[in-house]
Amino acid sequence: MAFLVRRLLLAVPVIFLVTILVFSLMHMLPGDPATVILGQEAPPEAVAALREQLGLNDPIVMQYLHWLGGVLHGDLGHSLVDNSPVSDLIAQRLPVTVELTIGTFLIALIIAIPAGIISATRQGKFSDYVASILAMSGMSIPSFWFAMMLIVLFAVKLGWFPASGYTPFFENPAANITAMILPMFATALREAAVLMRMLRSSLLEVMSADYIRTAYSKGQRERVVVLRHAFKNALVPVVTTSGLMVAGLLGGLVITESIFSIPGFGKLIVDSIYQRDFVTVQGAVLVSALLVVVINLAVDLTYSLIDPRIKVGKGAEG
Amino acid sequence: MSTLLEVKGLKKYYGTRKEVVKAVDDVSFTVEEGETLGIVGESGCGKSTTGRAILRLIEPSEGEVLFQGKPLTALKNAELRKARRDLQMVFQDPFASLNPRMTVGAILEEPLKVHGIGTATERKEKVKKLLETVGLTEAHYDRFPHEFSGGQRQRIGIARALITQPKLIVADEPVSALDVSIQSQILNLMKDLQEEFQLTYLFISHDLSVVRHISDRVGVMYLGRMVELSPKKSLYDNPLHPYTQALLSAVPHPTPGEKRERIVLTGDVPSPANPPSGCAFHTRCHACMEICKTERPALKETGDGHFVACHLY
Amino acid sequence: MSHSATQASASNTAVPVVKKERRARQFWRRFSRNKLAVVGGVIILVLILTAIFAPLIATHDPIFDQDYNNLISKPGNGHLLGTDDLGRDTFSRLIYGARLSLEAAAISVGIALVIGVPIGLVTGYYRGVWDEWVIMRIVDAMQAFPSIILALVMAAVLGGGFFNAMVAIGIGFLPSIIRITRAQVMTVRNLEYVQAAKAIGARDGRIMFLHVLPNCLAPLLVQATLSMAAAIVAEAGLSYLGLGAAPEQPSWGSMLHIAQGYLNIEPLLAFWPGLAIFLVVLGFNLLGDGIREVLDPKLKR
Amino acid sequence: GCSSSNSADTSKSDAKPATNAVKQGGTVNISLDADPPKLDPSFSTALVDRMVFQSIYDKLVDLDDKGNIVPMLADKWDVSPDQKSYTFHLHPGVKFTDGTDFNADAVKFNIERYMDKASTRRNELQAVDKVSVVDPSTVKIDLKQPFAPFLSVLTDRAGMMVSPAAVKQYGDDFLNHPVGTGPFVLKDRVKGSTLTLEKNPNYWKEGLPHLDKVVYKIINDSNQALNNLKSGQVDITNVFPTKEIPNFANDPKISVVNQAGQGFQGMHLNASKAPFDNAALRSAVDLMIDRDAIVKVVLNGAGTAGHSPFAPTQFAFGDTDKFERPNVDKAKELLKQGGKPDGFSFTLKIGTTPTNQQLGQMIQNMLKPAGITVNLEKVEFGTLIDQAKNGNYEAVQLGWSGRPDPDQNLYDWDVTDGTQNYSRYSNKDVDTLLQSARVEGDNNKRKELYDKAMQILNTENPYLYLYHSNNVFGLSKEVQGFVYVPDGLIRTATLSK
Amino acid sequence: MSTILEIQNLKTQFHGENRVIPAVDGISFSLQKGETLGVVGESGCGKSVTSLSIMRLLAKGAKIAEGRIHFNGRDLLSLSEAQMRSVRGNEIAMIFQEPMTSLNPVYTIGKQLSEMTMLHRGYSKKQALDHAVEMLKKVNIPRPEKIVHEYPHQLSGGMRQRVMIAMAMSCDPDVLIADEPTTALDVTIQAQILDLMRDLRDRQSTSILLITHDLGVVAEMCDRVIVMYAGQVVEAADVNSLFERPAHPYTQGLMRSIPKVDADLDRLESIPGSVPLPGSVRQGCRFASRCEQAHDKCLSDTPPLFELGEGRQSRCWLNQESAIGEVQHA
Numbered sequence A: 001m002a003f004l005v006r007r008l009l010l011a012v013p014v015i016f017l018v019t020i021l022v023f024s025l026m027h028m029l030p031g032d033p034a035t036v037i038l039g040q041e042a043p044p045e046a047v048a049a050l051r052e053q054l055g056l057n058d059p060i061v062m063q064y065l066h067w068l069g070g071v072l073h074g075d076l077g078h079s080l081v082d083n084s085p086v087s088d089l090i091a092q093r094l095p096v097t098v099e100l101t102i103g104t105f106l107i108a109l110i111i112a113i114p115a116g117i118i119s120a121t122r123q124g125k126f127s128d129y130v131a132s133i134l135a136m137s138g139m140s141i142p143s144f145w146f147a148m149m150l151i152v153l154f155a156v157k158l159g160w161f162p163a164s165g166y167t168p169f170f171e172n173p174a175a176n177i178t179a180m181i182l183p184m185f186a187t188a189l190r191e192a193a194v195l196m197r198m199l200r201s202s203l204l205e206v207m208s209a210d211y212i213r214t215a216y217s218k219g220q221r222e223r224v225v226v227l228r229h230a231f232k233n234a235l236v237p238v239v240t241t242s243g244l245m246v247a248g249l250l251g252g253l254v255i256t257e258s259i260f261s262i263p264g265f266g267k268l269i270v271d272s273i274y275q276r277d278f279v280t281v282q283g284a285v286l287v288s289a290l291l292v293v294v295i296n297l298a299v300d301l302t303y304s305l306i307d308p309r310i311k312v313g314k315g316a317e318g
Numbered sequence B: 001m002s003t004l005l006e007v008k009g010l011k012k013y014y015g016t017r018k019e020v021v022k023a024v025d026d027v028s029f030t031v032e033e034g035e036t037l038g039i040v041g042e043s044g045c046g047k048s049t050t051g052r053a054i055l056r057l058i059e060p061s062e063g064e065v066l067f068q069g070k071p072l073t074a075l076k077n078a079e080l081r082k083a084r085r086d087l088q089m090v091f092q093d094p095f096a097s098l099n100p101r102m103t104v105g106a107i108l109e110e111p112l113k114v115h116g117i118g119t120a121t122e123r124k125e126k127v128k129k130l131l132e133t134v135g136l137t138e139a140h141y142d143r144f145p146h147e148f149s150g151g152q153r154q155r156i157g158i159a160r161a162l163i164t165q166p167k168l169i170v171a172d173e174p175v176s177a178l179d180v181s182i183q184s185q186i187l188n189l190m191k192d193l194q195e196e197f198q199l200t201y202l203f204i205s206h207d208l209s210v211v212r213h214i215s216d217r218v219g220v221m222y223l224g225r226m227v228e229l230s231p232k233k234s235l236y237d238n239p240l241h242p243y244t245q246a247l248l249s250a251v252p253h254p255t256p257g258e259k260r261e262r263i264v265l266t267g268d269v270p271s272p273a274n275p276p277s278g279c280a281f282h283t284r285c286h287a288c289m290e291i292c293k294t295e296r297p298a299l300k301e302t303g304d305g306h307f308v309a310c311h312l313y
Numbered sequence C: 001m002s003h004s005a006t007q008a009s010a011s012n013t014a015v016p017v018v019k020k021e022r023r024a025r026q027f028w029r030r031f032s033r034n035k036l037a038v039v040g041g042v043i044i045l046v047l048i049l050t051a052i053f054a055p056l057i058a059t060h061d062p063i064f065d066q067d068y069n070n071l072i073s074k075p076g077n078g079h080l081l082g083t084d085d086l087g088r089d090t091f092s093r094l095i096y097g098a099r100l101s102l103e104a105a106a107i108s109v110g111i112a113l114v115i116g117v118p119i120g121l122v123t124g125y126y127r128g129v130w131d132e133w134v135i136m137r138i139v140d141a142m143q144a145f146p147s148i149i150l151a152l153v154m155a156a157v158l159g160g161g162f163f164n165a166m167v168a169i170g171i172g173f174l175p176s177i178i179r180i181t182r183a184q185v186m187t188v189r190n191l192e193y194v195q196a197a198k199a200i201g202a203r204d205g206r207i208m209f210l211h212v213l214p215n216c217l218a219p220l221l222v223q224a225t226l227s228m229a230a231a232i233v234a235e236a237g238l239s240y241l242g243l244g245a246a247p248e249q250p251s252w253g254s255m256l257h258i259a260q261g262y263l264n265i266e267p268l269l270a271f272w273p274g275l276a277i278f279l280v281v282l283g284f285n286l287l288g289d290g291i292r293e294v295l296d297p298k299l300k301r
Numbered sequence D: 001g002c003s004s005s006n007s008a009d010t011s012k013s014d015a016k017p018a019t020n021a022v023k024q025g026g027t028v029n030i031s032l033d034a035d036p037p038k039l040d041p042s043f044s045t046a047l048v049d050r051m052v053f054q055s056i057y058d059k060l061v062d063l064d065d066k067g068n069i070v071p072m073l074a075d076k077w078d079v080s081p082d083q084k085s086y087t088f089h090l091h092p093g094v095k096f097t098d099g100t101d102f103n104a105d106a107v108k109f110n111i112e113r114y115m116d117k118a119s120t121r122r123n124e125l126q127a128v129d130k131v132s133v134v135d136p137s138t139v140k141i142d143l144k145q146p147f148a149p150f151l152s153v154l155t156d157r158a159g160m161m162v163s164p165a166a167v168k169q170y171g172d173d174f175l176n177h178p179v180g181t182g183p184f185v186l187k188d189r190v191k192g193s194t195l196t197l198e199k200n201p202n203y204w205k206e207g208l209p210h211l212d213k214v215v216y217k218i219i220n221d222s223n224q225a226l227n228n229l230k231s232g233q234v235d236i237t238n239v240f241p242t243k244e245i246p247n248f249a250n251d252p253k254i255s256v257v258n259q260a261g262q263g264f265q266g267m268h269l270n271a272s273k274a275p276f277d278n279a280a281l282r283s284a285v286d287l288m289i290d291r292d293a294i295v296k297v298v299l300n301g302a303g304t305a306g307h308s309p310f311a312p313t314q315f316a317f318g319d320t321d322k323f324e325r326p327n328v329d330k331a332k333e334l335l336k337q338g339g340k341p342d343g344f345s346f347t348l349k350i351g352t353t354p355t356n357q358q359l360g361q362m363i364q365n366m367l368k369p370a371g372i373t374v375n376l377e378k379v380e381f382g383t384l385i386d387q388a389k390n391g392n393y394e395a396v397q398l399g400w401s402g403r404p405d406p407d408q409n410l411y412d413w414d415v416t417d418g419t420q421n422y423s424r425y426s427n428k429d430v431d432t433l434l435q436s437a438r439v440e441g442d443n444n445k446r447k448e449l450y451d452k453a454m455q456i457l458n459t460e461n462p463y464l465y466l467y468h469s470n471n472v473f474g475l476s477k478e479v480q481g482f483v484y485v486p487d488g489l490i491r492t493a494t495l496s497k
Numbered sequence E: 001m002s003t004i005l006e007i008q009n010l011k012t013q014f015h016g017e018n019r020v021i022p023a024v025d026g027i028s029f030s031l032q033k034g035e036t037l038g039v040v041g042e043s044g045c046g047k048s049v050t051s052l053s054i055m056r057l058l059a060k061g062a063k064i065a066e067g068r069i070h071f072n073g074r075d076l077l078s079l080s081e082a083q084m085r086s087v088r089g090n091e092i093a094m095i096f097q098e099p100m101t102s103l104n105p106v107y108t109i110g111k112q113l114s115e116m117t118m119l120h121r122g123y124s125k126k127q128a129l130d131h132a133v134e135m136l137k138k139v140n141i142p143r144p145e146k147i148v149h150e151y152p153h154q155l156s157g158g159m160r161q162r163v164m165i166a167m168a169m170s171c172d173p174d175v176l177i178a179d180e181p182t183t184a185l186d187v188t189i190q191a192q193i194l195d196l197m198r199d200l201r202d203r204q205s206t207s208i209l210l211i212t213h214d215l216g217v218v219a220e221m222c223d224r225v226i227v228m229y230a231g232q233v234v235e236a237a238d239v240n241s242l243f244e245r246p247a248h249p250y251t252q253g254l255m256r257s258i259p260k261v262d263a264d265l266d267r268l269e270s271i272p273g274s275v276p277l278p279g280s281v282r283q284g285c286r287f288a289s290r291c292e293q294a295h296d297k298c299l300s301d302t303p304p305l306f307e308l309g310e311g312r313q314s315r316c317w318l319n320q321e322s323a324i325g326e327v328q329h330a
Ligand SMILES: Nc1ncnc2c1ncn2[C@@H]1O[C@H](COP(=O)(O)OP(=O)(O)OP(=O)(O)O)[C@@H](O)[C@H]1O
Pocket: B014, B021, B022, B023, B024, B041, B042, B043, B044, B045, B046, B047, B048, B049, B050, B206, B272
């Protein structure tokens, strides 16, 4: 518990910096939000009025503090564009991306773990080569291109899956899943490749460790040595990568989301940037940074589950 | 003979907020000009830390180091860099102590460059000559470290320490990474060089035989403290501290069938983060008394330059 | 003296301990045994040659050779891979696209290295408050920021254009470059040869740049190569979102962006630039991986 | 003085003979290419908002399929001879979907709300002096001076009636809780994804709407929208990839609505700074552009090349829309006049869509023979508008979706300090002409005034008109009752499936 | 005394970057029941490769090219992998040099100790754990009931090496191969471990193959010694004769180059140069380049391993006259 508190406290400056970073970046963006929101036809008075109403005429620092004050009271503010609470927007969009992320990650794991193990234990053999080449290719395919090709094949030519669109899971689970499969696969391929390579090299390293030789010297069979003795030890870097990956996916599915017209979190941020909806962007990025912190925490907790040497709270900084 | 180096109350604590590792805890000794002071002790007892703190490669937490009467510990950075011309170090790991991206020539010339000694050609000459001195040849000048064996690398390390013609060389386990037959080559070389250049050595090792061979005086460290310090003969023939006695008796002799009284210590060396109170050795000492548990014994002379920190004396 | 002399000659005769091979050649030999890495190297070489000799290889002008009577045509009619939405020769645009891809990789990774390496070097060497509480927290904050969004905003802040977009992508690479440099510096600075340099009285600057930095380059080289792959994908991604290279520039990413509109009509239009990106990214990845394998002592066999 | 007075009894759905009974119930899915940001007509700025508004709100008057102004909530209206006073006779017994009454008070409330400083409708209603309630079903609007486009304005957002009670209840958040008198009621919304509307069971037009549900789905990409149309997940798409039009000529399931709209596309040339402070150079650029090629390539023929802001359906349309074929010699002549005989270069800022890019590159290519070098700069839309407004550009490509009245497509662009006069163009004669056209009630006279203004503008060329694009919808053949209205907005009340 | 393990002409090769490295080049020796056989030699001379060859646990790229390993009447090299597994840990057990890294960091001591008996003796978890506690007691680990639930990183180096020994002894193996079991430990801890090994050997009459480079350890522990140089046996003798009258110049040099803890030597002798890489000497005696007594024949002719009587062997032309024969296969 003390550890959790300490870690969260340590995260405070980071979160704080994130807010400053996003705030200043958004205010450095060319394009006055009032102008963007009101569009081409707006008369200058309306723009001025909106600026006033949005508090855009206050000094930047005041705007920041005002926003921060709200955040500290649990109020992320209201969207500049449609006035709905930013927290509602996030609550609507985040679960979609979370579903997408989890699905992507699971698919990636299901591919990566067996492939990584096979490739590591058959190092230098044909199957290793095949797996390595496939992994390298997987890593090199731009996911949005891959997505486009998947749409051409599976949605347009074969018609197995919808080309795009999104149905909330609780509305129609089957429709939800069929709509999510292509986007998940489009992204998962690359992630699987990354994980697989990480697992492979980590396993190879572990397989040359002394304690693996010890395990063999006990008369243990290879399968047991690999799955029991080596695998768990090889997981630490894989978990690190997974953490980074999940964190990256949560904010980084923008392009997948736009290709498949999925109303996700990344798209919310990008759309809000385009609409100069500062408040929404700030809120969303803040939440995303918090998620990163939480994921890192989860990763650290996982470490200590895997490796008793890593005491929770130690070895955080690399 | 005059005192070249004087170490007074040297301490080095590594602190995390929760625990303090007392790597070196109040160590004092002197090194006379031209002699070799050996320091022995088990792994983690603070030998290296002592050596490095003297050269201020790590900043000592407390204490004073006088070199030729001048306090090294008080020097500013620039002065310290200058002073390092006279104080050199030979490192333990012949594989890690040479920059893999520099040629032997560049490695050896660097100290000269740093101290602005000689012209380019003079430096090159000097290096080539020194290569011969340490048992290598001119031909090695342009080679990279990875092209050498461990023993040869250690020669290069020694040459680097020698090139500025220092007065004191701190050698931190210079032979422990080497095979026996190579080890003796290096030990011989070091002895020869000492003679040739009137060097003073602070020789750190965990190997009692090696220390005996090379040293004039020997200090024994345990858990960051100096427990015994004495001329070699009297230390090896008549060890006073129970730890020294145990240490000496634990060394296997290459004499088969020899029957010896062996003191086998129980337990492990305690952690320097949490050293026992009083005499740090009392937890493993066969002669432990009540006073040992509470009072830390001072290093006192029992005669003939033989110092011991033990309540028995 | 006599002793050392005899030893000198003796040790000479027994020297042949380690191969007398120079690093570069040894590197090359190891590298060339890794077939995949060689494939990667060849791909990149072909890319570079294509970029240099684009005018000789291309059959048409990539920008101004528009033919409004021959839009989105299939291969044929003097167009090796058909034409695009303005009747331009797809093949020629692909060929010229190699230049942009190389520039994208060079600019973004260059920026990241030029800024990131010194920061990582200095903070990793000195550690302390600045490192821990300022630089690393900023790096954390940047990493907590979704990377594509960072690039997007930075690109918008810096203003349009290819160069700026690449700078934005380069800034996105900064955190990882700083981290890798710093981690490496922190390992290397404790190595004995760095201590040795300190012991001979060398200044910090000399130690950092002569002793620490050169020995940190291996992982940076790997990271740089892999980042080049990432840069090309990122450029395509930004182009896909409508930012990046000027519209007439035959960047593969913007070609893809345009081609997406014709996916139902002519999927091949999206196929070619995608394939080009894939191959080049694969090339950089294989190369980076090969270099890593050669340099990583743990993987040496 | 032609005070139109119309008194068609109920709704225009009667225009269609309801011979065999229209199918009731069911859902129609309409794809929109963007998420409607603000469901409040008072603050709405986006074209796509207006799509959804057609289902939620009714207007005082509406447009019919010919573009004529027809009754809606106002059964009829009288215009005073000085054209400064409009009296609307409201349809009786209409209720908002929150159960409150629609009456003259509500109209007064709405018009005044739109005139508020913060409202984006303010500019459209600036001619309004005051609104007075004559009796519960009669409301009178007085203008400061005659304003010819007034009724046209009321066919759109400024004429939409929202529930005053709901506005009071929700305040700023009304835009997320829209309440009108329309055929459908907003039930559920997932931002960025769907808007689900349900039938208004008490709709005042007898027998309407037919559908139980209308779902707007946000699909940004027109190709994706088409894919969804093909697979049946969507019944109507509000955009259609024009290059696909020929492929659907005989499609059994999908028909394409491809009709002229009211808008125009073109580019602003910044007349306040070099090089385009020189009219000859502007004209040289104008002359070199091959508009026919653009329509062919960019629109795949779904539009008409043009040289004026007036769409073919509008009364002001005519000879002013004609243009010359590109002519290098003549252009060179103009360049000489402009003091740049060897050509010049300028930066054209364009948006980031593929169409924007295509257009930009064609212009770049077309100007090359005259020695004019175009540097294209892709600018993200938010920045683009900002820079256009601030005059921070040399040339910028921006168009207009169009409105029914010519004034709404010209006045603000070319009058000195007009809200859309990004070209920073100023010409006394043009100002006078456009002002007079505004207050003139007779459309024939107005056309003359516009012709005169366009003659000046087509030689001065502060804005280069390029083409009028069509509105192109994809429509499943299962959908019945679709009526194309030239404002390009889909009316859902009459749909059935 | 009966022979329990006999190595005949063992040749183990590494397939290096572009050549074959004969790491072990024709080694023969035997281990008697209850005997401790020391193997000494400089780093890289092939000690570990020999032991790993016996266990058939060589790293990838290594191959046993020739030879036989007879163990209890079977040739280990001809066993199937499954048969070999039942030998490993059960009949021949092994302790490695690095106690710090030879235990799996993610499992408890108890779990790692149990693995062996569950595998070879079919113990239940409970039985195996009890047995583990029993074994830990035998190696003098205090509070064994607690230690079985701890992880390796919670133990000191000495404790871990005891655990390794306990593990190796779990199934009462006939042969224990100890590859530099104390090299990583401090002298005082080394003394504890050596005491323990002696004790176990005396109680259970296990045969021990003790690999070390420390002649002191050899003198204290071993009955017989073989000295290896560059992949070959250069001398074999009982421990007393070896230290009193080393026959091979290399052994002689080795003896003279170690500093003594109980005597002051003015100057050490040293063997110049360093061990040649296996396979780098193609002709003549592998030690010739470092040998003070080398003559022409040493450079041109490869010496065989001469049988000197009383079980002594030496690979040096100087011993040719006193030889009573040559070891076969050599
Ligand atoms: N940078 C450091 N931070 C924390 N503790 C340290 C650090 N360096 C050394 N120590 C600790 O200080 C103690 C003394 O270390 P030192 O390296 O001086 O021992 P040593 O006698 O040289 O041991 P060895 O024989 O293993 O080289 C050890 O317990 C070590 O763990």
